[in-house]
Amino acid sequence: MISPENSGCVEQAAEIAREAGALALRYFKRGVKTEYKGQDEVDLVTEADRASEKLIVERLRTIFPSHDIVGEEGTRTSSGTGEYRWYVDPLDGTTNFAHGFPVFCVSLGLERAPSGEDKQGQLIAGVIYDPTRDELFTAERGRGANLNGAPIRVSRTKTLGESLIATGFPSKKRHENPNIHFYQEITLHSHGVRRAGAAALDLAYTACGRFDGYWEFNLNPWDTSAGILLVEEAGGKVTQFNGAPFEIRTPREIMASNGLIHRELIERFARIFAREVDELPSVAEYVKQRYS
Ligand code: IPD
Ligand code: CA
Ligand code: CA
Numbered sequence: 001m002i003s004p005e006n007s008g009c010v011e012q013a014a015e016i017a018r019e020a021g022a023l024a025l026r027y028f029k030r031g032v033k034t035e036y037k038g039q040d041e042v043d044l045v046t047e048a049d050r051a052s053e054k055l056i057v058e059r060l061r062t063i064f065p066s067h068d069i070v071g072e073e074g075t076r077t078s079s080g081t082g083e084y085r086w087y088v089d090p091l092d093g094t095t096n097f098a099h100g101f102p103v104f105c106v107s108l109g110l111e112r113a114p115s116g117e118d119k120q121g122q123l124i125a126g127v128i129y130d131p132t133r134d135e136l137f138t139a140e141r142g143r144g145a146n147l148n149g150a151p152i153r154v155s156r157t158k159t160l161g162e163s164l165i166a167t168g169f170p171s172k173k174r175h176e177n178p179n180i181h182f183y184q185e186i187t188l189h190s191h192g193v194r195r196a197g198a199a200a201l202d203l204a205y206t207a208c209g210r211f212d213g214y215w216e217f218n219l220n221p222w223d224t225s226a227g228i229l230l231v232e233e234a235g236g237k238v239t240q241f242n243g244a245p246f247e248i249r250t251p252r253e254i255m256a257s258n259g260l261i262h263r264e265l266i267e268r269f270a271r272i273f274a275r276e277v278d279e280l281p282s283v284a285e286y287v288k289q290r291y292s
Contacts, residue, residue, distance in 0.1 A: 009064070009110060010140045013086075013127040016059045017106045020052045021131030024091050024106065027051070028132075034098040043171040044094050049073055052090035052106060060086055067110075072222045085111045085121065089222035093198030095171070102132040107200035109225025111248060120247045126226030128204045137204040137230055145233040147208050154236035154258035155209035160268065163190045163212035163261055166202040170218045179217055184280055185272050186215075186265075203227020206256050207234035213257035213265055215241065221248050231256045241269045 027048035037043040053073040060069055061077065064084070069077045071088035086108060091097060093104030106129045111121035128137040137152075139145040145152050157163050165186055169179050187193045194211070196202065199219055205211045207230035225248060228238045237259040238246045243266045246254060257265055271277070 010125045010127060010138050012063050013108045013110070013125060014129070014136055014138055016056055016063075017108055017127045017129035018131075018136065019059070020056050020090060020106045021129040023055055024048050024052050024097070024104065025131040028097060028100075028102070028104075031100075032098065038172075042095075042174070044098050045073070046091075046094060046098055048097065049091045049094055053088060056088050056090055056106070056108065060088075070222065072220065083113050085113065087111065087221040087225040089200060092200040092223060093196075096197040101197070103196050103198050103201065104132070105130040105198055105201050105204075107222065107226045109221070109227075109229065111221075111225060114249075120249055123225055123229040123232075123248060126229035128200045128226050128230065130201060130204075135204075137207065137226075139207075139226070139229040139233040141229060141233065143233070145207050145230045147204075152208040152230075152234050154207060154231065154234045155212045156260070157212040157258060158260050160186075160190050160213075160261050160264040164192055164194065164210075165190050166194045166196065166205065166211045166214040168195060168197065168199050168202065168216045168219075170216075172218070177217055181277060181280075182215070182269070182272055185268065185277050188278055189268060199223040200227050203256055204230055206236060206258070207231045209258070213255070213261055215253070215255045215265070215269075217253055219254060224248070224254055228254075228256070235259065237262045239266075241273075242266065 032046040032048050034044050037045050053071045057075050066079045067084040069075050069086045089107040092107050097104045108127045110125040112124050114121050124141045126139045202214045206214045231238050238256045241253045241255050
């Protein structure tokens with residue numbers, strides 16, 4: 001739970017996320033120029049990402065001068081105490097945003113630093129704001145999760161076969177990523193898999209029951225910190241693909257669910273890793289039958 005000196009921080013973060021979301025929405029309506037972060041990567045960035053991060057960082061520094069900040073667009077501030085750290089994704093869903101596809105959000109997660117033997121911090125507050133739907137997701141450790149002020153819960157779906165699941169594909173090193181095999185298998189064993197393009201919203205939607213589960217490879221703490229707390233506080237579960245505890249500071253794999261389908265998801269993933277999978281239909285076979 002949040003200490004007395006940070007009480008009210010969810011409300012303050014929510015106000016900042018609303019302001020940043022409104023700023024992003026103005027850029028979205030006007031249209032923005034797209035830039036590439038690296039030479040060989042399809043990792044997009046726009047002036048809206050940078051303007052949103054600047055606004056968020058200014059506000060956080062004013063309200064919480066002793067907190068550290070790690071922002072996707074390069075912010076690294078260090079207060080000296082290192083007790084609290086904000087993870088900032090100023091615009092999650094940049095590729096959608098740059099193409100005029102209205103699925104993006106602002107995500108702010110607050111972590112309390114590791115103590116003693118523990119190498120991982122504890123997430124204590126999270127806020128995700130979707131300005132296109134005016135939906136504000138908030139969570140505070142031990143106090144539940146909310147959507148626009150009303151409590152939310154994960155879904156009650158009991159089996160993977162009856163589930164709607166979400167995933168995402170990395171923009172960096174995409175040639176090296178095997179997620180298409182997982183996509184194929186989970187598609188064949190569920191009601192379907194969605195790739196909406198904003199990891200923080202995928203987690204927020206899992207928290208409020210729109211999705212029953214979600215997985216992704218290679219994310220960063222700014223993508224996941226707020227969403228993880230939302231899922232946990234809404235009664236769900238977040239782990240690595242093998243069921244091991246999720247580690248916010250080394251977030252290579254994330255699997256989130258309503259808890260009820262978690263075991264089944266882990267078992268299905270283990271089978272995919274063991275190559276016990278349905279063969280992908282071959283293009284050659286399809287072409288042969290196409291006009292017959
Ligand atoms: C991306 C989105 C996307 C996920 C990517 C992330 P960004 O974040 O969350 O859904 O699949 O891997 O990098 O770059 O739009 O903030
Ligand atoms: Ca981003
Ligand atoms: Ca992101």
